[in-house]
Amino acid sequence: MxxxxxxxxxxxxxxxxxxxxxxxxxxxxxxxxxxxxYAGNMExxxxxxxxxxxxxxxxxxxxxxxxxxxxETYDIEGVIHFAAESHVDxxxxxxxxFVETNVNGTFTLLDVAYKHWMEGPFQYKEQYFVEDPSTxxxxxxxHHISTDEVYGTLGETGLFTEKTPYAPNSxxxxxxxxxxxxxxxxxxxxxxxxxxTNCSNNYGPKQHDEKLIPTIIRNALAGNPIPIYGDGKxxxxxxxxxxxxxxxxxxxxxxxxGETYNIGGRNERDNLTIARTIxxxxxxxxxxxxxxxxxxxxxxxxxxxxxxxxxxxxxxxGHDRRYAIxxxxxxxxxxxxxxxxxxxxxxxTVQWYLERYHD
Ligand code: NAD
Numbered sequence: 001m002x003x004x005x006x007x008x009x010x011x012x013x014x015x016x017x018x019x020x021x022x023x024x025x026x027x028x029x030x031x032x033x034x035x036x037x038y039a040g041n042m043e044x045x046x047x048x049x050x051x052x053x054x055x056x057x058x059x060x061x062x063x064x065x066x067x068x069x070x071x072e073t074y075d076i077e078g079v080i081h082f083a084a085e086s087h088v089d090x091x092x093x094x095x096x097x098f099v100e101t102n103v104n105g106t107f108t109l110l111d112v113a114y115k116h117w118m119e120g121p122f123q124y125k126e127q128y129f130v131e132d133p134s135t136x137x138x139x140x141x142x143h144h145i146s147t148d149e150v151y152g153t154l155g156e157t158g159l160f161t162e163k164t165p166y167a168p169n170s171x172x173x174x175x176x177x178x179x180x181x182x183x184x185x186x187x188x189x190x191x192x193x194x195x196x197t198n199c200s201n202n203y204g205p206k207q208h209d210e211k212l213i214p215t216i217i218r219n220a221l222a223g224n225p226i227p228i229y230g231d232g233k234x235x236x237x238x239x240x241x242x243x244x245x246x247x248x249x250x251x252x253x254x255x256x257x258g259e260t261y262n263i264g265g266r267n268e269r270d271n272l273t274i275a276r277t278i279x280x281x282x283x284x285x286x287x288x289x290x291x292x293x294x295x296x297x298x299x300x301x302x303x304x305x306x307x308x309x310x311x312x313x314x315x316x317x318g319h320d321r322r323y324a325i326x327x328x329x330x331x332x333x334x335x336x337x338x339x340x341x342x343x344x345x346x347x348x349t350v351q352w353y354l355e356r357y358h359d
Pocket of ligand 1: 105
């Protein structure tokens with residue numbers, strides 16, 4: 001049985017990753033370190049609450065003593081690091097906690113892992129680049145989950161590749177870029193076995209209410225205005241969360257040490273199109289006249305389509321115009337492909353929210 005440390009897996013992506021990973025790998029046990037900030041939710045982990053191979057620890061990745069204790073107690077053989085402050089709007093209002101968690105937290109994990117693996121009682125140094133026959137990868141590995149936002153913004157054309165220079169524009173993306181650089185330095189300075197994946201916007205079940213897609217669904221169903229920043233023309237590449245989980249799994253097990261892999265869905269959509277697509281799905285599955293919880297008190301006329309609720313609001317300061325990922329490297333080197341297109345993924349996502357809506 002191998003034990004790996006996962007961080008931040010009471011949040012959106014991590015809580016999708018844990019059940020996927022434990023089901024696929026019966027020889028793995030995971031220690032899930034999560035502070036349960038406002039973004040973490042134990043409800044997200046209900047599927048694995050009785051699973052003995054999932055050990056949940058409430059705590060801060062910045063707490064060095066705790067992280068050292070976990071490495072020693074569980075003989076941690078790998079890390080996949082999800083934990084972060086992740087919402088751009090919050091980073092504009094309160095950047096300090098982003099530096100603390102995303103930069104200092106990543107440093108703490110990396111440094112404890114390095115000391116434990118390279119200098120500690122396990123002396124992995126000798127077998128450092130030895131292939132692990134059970135996984136095809138190398139042990140032990142530190143996998144850092146990052147974002148395409150580190151690359152800054154694009155014009156109407158072009159894609160982010162792994163060679164695109166970093167140009168982060170928000171305190172969130174700057175803190176993620178900084179953490180990527182620290183990971184990179186541990187590879188180049190100490191030879192640590194690191195992998196970084198930079199992904200585009202995820203969507204799917206269990207995402208926090210504050211993010212765009214849950215915000216659209218929640219407000220539409222309640223009959224509230226659906227807020228869309230600026231002119232609604234900001235473009236993101238959308239990645240279904242389980243496609244992302246498969247990409248992380250591949251990069252963790254088969255990615256080359258020291259490499260970065262971009263993971264994107266090849267699904268560019270602007271925010272207005274996203275809102276309209278969701279409204280159309282809701283019109284079909286739960287038309288307004290059948291939605292008993294729809295309360296159009298804030299609007300004058302009872303609309304026939306959810307789309308009438310779309311309302312443009314003042315743009316976010318420094319709002320990047322377009323992100324788009326070139327996923328060729330992970331596709332060619334590791335054989336990964338996004339299985340969902342936006343239409344299939346968003347339908348599954350809306351259905352997931354609707355199942356909970358009726359509870
Ligand atoms: P999330 O905000 O849903 O979850 C973050 C989790 O980290 C929460 O459970 C929270 O309690 C935990 N956490 C926060 N601070 C912590 C701390 N100091 N110590 C321990 N745990 C802490 O985030 P997510 O959307 O699941 O994102 C996961 C990772 O993927 C992040 O690193 C994020 O930057 C990256 N990412 C996310 C997206 C996306 O679209 N969601 C896109 C690109 C990259």
